[in-house]
Amino acid sequence: MDVQLTVSSDVEVLIPILQEADEVTSRIEQALADNLNTPYIIVVDGTTIGSAVMHWQPDNSELVYIAIDASFQGRGYGKAAISMLINEARRRGVTSILVGTANSSIGNIAFYQKCGFRMNSVRKDYFDYFPAPVYEDGIQLQDMLVFTLHV
Numbered sequence: 001m002d003v004q005l006t007v008s009s010d011v012e013v014l015i016p017i018l019q020e021a022d023e024v025t026s027r028i029e030q031a032l033a034d035n036l037n038t039p040y041i042i043v044v045d046g047t048t049i050g051s052a053v054m055h056w057q058p059d060n061s062e063l064v065y066i067a068i069d070a071s072f073q074g075r076g077y078g079k080a081a082i083s084m085l086i087n088e089a090r091r092r093g094v095t096s097i098l099v100g101t102a103n104s105s106i107g108n109i110a111f112y113q114k115c116g117f118r119m120n121s122v123r124k125d126y127f128d129y130f131p132a133p134v135y136e137d138g139i140q141l142q143d144m145l146v147f148t149l150h151v
Helices: 011-018 025-033 077-092 106-114
Strands: 003-007 037-044 047-055 060-068 096-102 118-123 144-150
Touching (some): 011 025, 011 047, 025 037, 037 077, 047 077, 077 096, 077 106, 096 106, 106 144
Parallel strands (some): 060 096
Antiparallel strands (some): 003 037, 037 047, 047 060, 096 144, 118 144
């Protein structure tokens, strides 16, 4: 498995992939426009299969987004990308990486824990900006669960 993580500013490639992680395109565009964020593409054997956006800071950096195209999920590519981001964090001298996911995103909750993240806090009512209730796996999307990985 030849997985590469490359910095990219090509919004025409990044946005469709990141919509796998966030349906609100304006939020993705805002994250990509933030000069403090670093967008990456995840490439396997020459094919772009995913993307990640990191907000690098000396102490607590944040994984803003990570998304793997649905047809490539479950093959270890996301875990490989996280591993590369952890290595980059170590190279930068970062203390820890934070990531947040919805209380209803059961797959994401399991994924981050399998990657070594531990539950840190809950941001109650974080997703109140949605105009109507959203459900995943029969659970209402309400709170953000924040995970931390010490590097």
